[in-house]
Amino acid sequence: MTVHDTTFVTPASTGTSTLSVAYTPDSDDVFNFYAWEHGHVTLPGYRTRFDRSHISVLNHAAATGLFDVVNVSSVMYPVLADRYWILAVGSSVGRGYGPVLVSRNLRSIDDLAGRTVAVADISTTGGTLARMYCPDGTRFVSRPYNRIVEAILSGEVDAGVMIHEELVHFPHFGLHCVRDLGAAWLDDTGLPLPVGLNLVRKSLGYETARDIAAACRDSLRWALEHPREAMAFANRFGRGEASTFVPMFSNEDTLCMPADVRRALEVLLDRTATLGFTPRLDSWEIIDA
Numbered sequence: 001m002t003v004h005d006t007t008f009v010t011p012a013s014t015g016t017s018t019l020s021v022a023y024t025p026d027s028d029d030v031f032n033f034y035a036w037e038h039g040h041v042t043l044p045g046y047r048t049r050f051d052r053s054h055i056s057v058l059n060h061a062a063a064t065g066l067f068d069v070v071n072v073s074s075v076m077y078p079v080l081a082d083r084y085w086i087l088a089v090g091s092s093v094g095r096g097y098g099p100v101l102v103s104r105n106l107r108s109i110d111d112l113a114g115r116t117v118a119v120a121d122i123s124t125t126g127g128t129l130a131r132m133y134c135p136d137g138t139r140f141v142s143r144p145y146n147r148i149v150e151a152i153l154s155g156e157v158d159a160g161v162m163i164h165e166e167l168v169h170f171p172h173f174g175l176h177c178v179r180d181l182g183a184a185w186l187d188d189t190g191l192p193l194p195v196g197l198n199l200v201r202k203s204l205g206y207e208t209a210r211d212i213a214a215a216c217r218d219s220l221r222w223a224l225e226h227p228r229e230a231m232a233f234a235n236r237f238g239r240g241e242a243s244t245f246v247p248m249f250s251n252e253d254t255l256c257m258p259a260d261v262r263r264a265l266e267v268l269l270d271r272t273a274t275l276g277f278t279p280r281l282d283s284w285e286i287i288d289a
């Protein structure tokens with residue numbers, strides 16, 4: 001596994017334990033963790049190490065229990081539930097939008113039968129939704145998320161699923177939306193789409209998990225109250241689209257995971273289990289701040 005940009009933050013109180021926190025280098029997650037990573041928020045008693053890597057890397061790292069707190073695709077949770085609780089803070093939620101299926105030549109999702117679609121990883125929520133909504137006979141291949149546009153333009157694949165800032169950047173390359181998979185989910189279920197989750201390791205204990213949830217909440221709240229500073233840092237990772245992308249996925253839904261998002265997560269994981277994509281979970285716990 002490759003991890004990027006390791007940073008240490010030492011709280012004002014002396015910490016004898018190190019807490020490992022891993023999130024993606026997408027501008028919304030950078031925005032969410034900015035205050036904690038830069039010392040505006042602390043978790044007393046801990047030194048905190050922050051690592052950044054792509055979501056597909058973090059999904060697989062979480063399966064080994066590598067990090068104490070980790071950002072993952074929502075659809076990965078059933079295989080992680082023995083090690084991690086869900087944090088109510090930090091979810092990426094699309095309300096009528098989400099990963100986008102794009103192409104240069106194809107116009108309808110029905111045209112994808114027998115065609116090849118690139119996804120960042122089948123383990124991502126975007127990859128899973130593509131499997132849900134594309135017609136039988138669609139072939140899926142994994143490509144690095146930042147190489148999918150290139151694969152479409154070169155003709156290597158017929159279409160691809162855009163995630164992260166590519167959600168708003170793909171028209172610059174002459175690509176068009178075949179189907180917004182978040183909109184498809186809304187049409188199908190009437191619910192928002194929980195794209196990503198923050199998880200906390202169960203072995204830390206319930207009280208520490210609550211403290212971590214509070215630190216995540218306070219970090220995002222600080223960023224929302226000081227958007228200029230936090231956004232300036234997020235812009236270093238946003239490929240020019242942070243000002244559009246961050247408000248889509250760093251907002252009130254991210255602060256507290258409201259009831260309709262919790263219901264949407266239940267429906268999503270029930271659907272993935274029914275389709276045989278993930279194990280079935282009868283219940284799970286969400287840690288509130």
